Amino acid sequence: MAERSLRGARLGTQSFEDERGVEMAPRQEVEYVLPDGKTFTVTMADDAEVPAEWEDPRTGKIGRRVDGDAPEHKEVKAPRTHWDMLLERRSIPELEEILTERLELLRAGEIGPAHLHRPAKVKAKARKR
Structure with a gap:
């Protein structure tokens, strides 16, 4: 076994x-301060663009640059909901009219799933036969 060993170097631990x-x-050293x-x-x-905020590698808290300005806060737009988009296309009276029409069709059994349809009224003559 002694004949096969490599001498003079440790494998993988030393660079020549x-x-x-x-x-x-x-390089430059940039200092950041944490809230505490x-x-x-x-x-x-x-030549790197230095950010105003950086995450501390030890604590994970966000620190601000010591000699930098406060970061610009962007105005956050409120997300548009389905209702907002619907109101852009239709007015409330139009929506009420459409709802009334659709409910009448649903109650008449013309639209919607079959299990929600009301059974048709059977005429009295058809029952006697």
Whole structure:
């Protein structure tokens, strides 16, 4: 077994590359403050667009940039509901008229599922036979 072992290196734990001749990209340290007053720093590229807020890697809380402006708050539009979209197309009196017509058709058995239809009235003459 001693003949098969590799000598002089630990597999997967050591790199033989060195950093001579390698120029690192310019970097900047950006400081963020949490709501409780604690601060943390994030290293970013010099030419990176620095966000106003960043999540603290330790606590998961959102911190604001120390020397930055407050983030712009966008106005949030209220979501449109089906009722809102319906009211864009029809007025309340029109909707009431349509509802009345549809209810009459449903009660007459012309529309809707068969199990909701009322049985037709049997004439008296047909019963006697």
